[in-house]
Amino acid sequence: MSGAAIYPGSxxxxxxxxxxxxxxxxxxxxxxxxAVVGNPSKRALFSVEERVDLLTAELDxxxxxxxxxxxxxxxxxxxxxxxxxxxxxxxxxxxxDVELRMARTNREIGDVETVLLAxxxxxxxxxxxxxxxxxxxxxxxxxxxxxxxxxxxxERLRA
Ligand code: PNS
Numbered sequence: 272m273s274g275a276a277i278y279p280g281s282x283x284x285x286x287x288x289x290x291x292x293x294x295x296x297x298x299x300x301x302x303x304x305x306a307v308v309g310n311p312s313k314r315a316l317f318s319v320e321e322r323v324d325l326l327t328a329e330l331d332x333x334x335x336x337x338x339x340x341x342x343x344x345x346x347x348x349x350x351x352x353x354x355x356x357x358x359x360x361x362x363x364x365x366x367x368d369v370e371l372r373m374a375r376t377n378r379e380i381g382d383v384e385t386v387l388l389a390x391x392x393x394x395x396x397x398x399x400x401x402x403x404x405x406x407x408x409x410x411x412x413x414x415x416x417x418x419x420x421x422x423x424x425x426e427r428l429r430a
Contacts, residue, residue, distance in 0.1 A: 325423060
């Protein structure tokens with residue numbers, strides 16, 4: 272595919288599922304903007320800046336990928352960057368229901384098209400919410416997040 276795309280998400284924290292999707296989307300689009308949402312209605316474990324830093328560190332050396340933060344509507348970020356294409360991952364039917372609705376909404380309100388990529392089956396059970404819960408109770412995380420992210424989680428939850 273030619274051009275650019277935006278891969279938006281909460282990334283609280285980034286998981287191997289996100290990183291796999293980003294690597295694969297970067298293979299499809301010469302420019303990929305990973306956009307971290309600062310959603311005031313969701314209480315995040317990590318600040319937007321911390322999530323941007325975690326992703327930037329993990330994506331160091333992945334050609335064509337940049338990480339940014341955004342507030343507000345995704346379609347407004349698309350307009351601001353002049354990138355009318357969004358990439359999202361699909362883990363299962365639950366994601367499909369949500370993503371189809373979001374894709375149709377973003378097309379309606381912002382003329383933004385969404386490309387849905389099937390997640391790697393080996394990663395399709397991963398969820399940031401599970402990761403946060405496992406971390407809170409001190410469980411194993413090496414299957415879900417890179418060591419740097421695991422260290423940040425342990426540090427955050429030590430208090
Ligand atoms: O990782 P997530 O939490 O599943 O990502 C959801 C995200 C950030 C992509 C979605 O909530 C979003 O696009 N938020 C920005 C606000 C917006 O545009 N809302 C209208 C969606 S149809």
